[in-house]
Amino acid sequence: MQPLFLRPVFKEMIWGGTALRDLYHYDIPSDKTGECWAISAHKNGDCIVETREKSEYSGKKLSKLWQDNKELWGKSGKAEVFPLLTKLISAETDLSIQVHPDDNYAKEHEGGSLGKTECWYVADAKEGATIVIGHNAKNKEELHKYMDDKNFRGLIREIPVKKGDFFFIEPGTVHAIKGGTVILETQQNSDITYRLYDYDRLQDGKPRELHIDKCFDVITCPFEEKEPVHRACKTLENGSEVRNLVVCDLFEVSYIRVEKEVKLTQETDFTLVSVLEGEGVIISENGDKYDIKKGEHFILPYGFGAYELKGNMELIISGCTKR
Known part of the structure; x- marks a missing residue:
């Protein structure tokens, strides 16, 4: 894939x-x-x-x-x-x-x-x-x-x-x-x-x-401000960050800051990826490499599995919440 x-x-x-x-x-x-x-x-x-x-x-x-x-x-x-x-x-x-x-x-x-x-x-x-x-x-x-x-x-x-x-x-x-x-x-x-x-x-x-x-x-009355539900976030030793932003019944969204490298595993059936800053590569678990840069958007299809991001980038990833 x-x-x-x-x-x-x-x-x-x-x-x-x-x-x-x-x-x-x-x-x-x-x-x-x-x-x-x-x-x-x-x-x-x-x-x-x-x-x-x-x-x-x-x-x-x-x-x-x-x-x-x-x-x-x-x-x-x-x-x-x-x-x-x-x-x-x-x-x-x-x-x-x-x-x-x-x-x-x-x-x-x-x-x-x-x-x-x-x-x-x-x-x-x-x-x-x-x-x-x-x-x-x-x-x-x-x-x-x-x-x-x-x-x-x-x-x-x-x-x-x-x-x-x-x-x-x-x-x-x-x-x-x-x-x-x-x-x-x-x-x-x-x-x-x-x-x-x-x-x-x-x-x-x-x-x-x-x-x-x-x-x-x-319109919902009265308005009640709610903090979004999210999963745990982590900062890696190399300065990279993986920060979950929201999990709801429909989707979950995370922010990824790559400083050198981040290793991830696909946690949704398919993954939507947007590169907001920087450039680098995405490497599949079988070693295939794809250059990616700011302004590009792509989908990791079902079964893409584990992958690695290398470079200096900021990305938003999302997918359908598993029920």
Whole structure:
């Protein structure tokens, strides 16, 4: 088995900019590029698989591999669709204040779609950057009043953010990525977002659609801040670090800092890998080596087994939680 490298899909957004080119040297479509769908089998951005050596998998869409090549996915491959999606989000200006539904609500109201549980690793942030997580309404009646009064500043909970921070966003949580940040997002394979407020800005001369009724349906009141559940973390003698960030029912995510080398064993059926800083090599247990560098994203398929990372790098890895 060899790593499955992915060709990213880019999205232009009203709040996008050039950070994906500036930081990762991507060939972005415009100076308003907001998202890099880095590992995605969603119909709205289905990545093409590229392998470093000749392979039957090269040139296929990831969704096609999910359906036709179950040997790559282990027990997780029983799911109808590829369960996860990895994005890089580059916010030049603020994203809308928004909320996501859970699986049950999305299945009923969005044509059978998955809901959207997600988490954010802050890959870059300008000095003074903030994000929105949570709100101040004690109940749905107070939420209605904040909305009726258009008191969005009073409603939202805005906090400072810096590079290296991590946040777990459950369905029903009011949130917004704000300008001056680049986020590595691990999420369910879903493209369902309900906008609560969009700063009255215009796109093509018209306001973007809001989803007020659905927002009221799904927003959790009151907001309760929860510390993400995670496994033990460790710092190695050579200065490398393996830090688990979250374990939930759907996925688990870890941060890896490589100083010289780190030896790991695949703990999920398949592993999504994003290189956020530096460069080096990944070495399989049979000795095959693959050069990797900042801005590359790939999947270690089922059965990849033990592997070694060498170089000076920072990576985020994720996979489906085993049940």
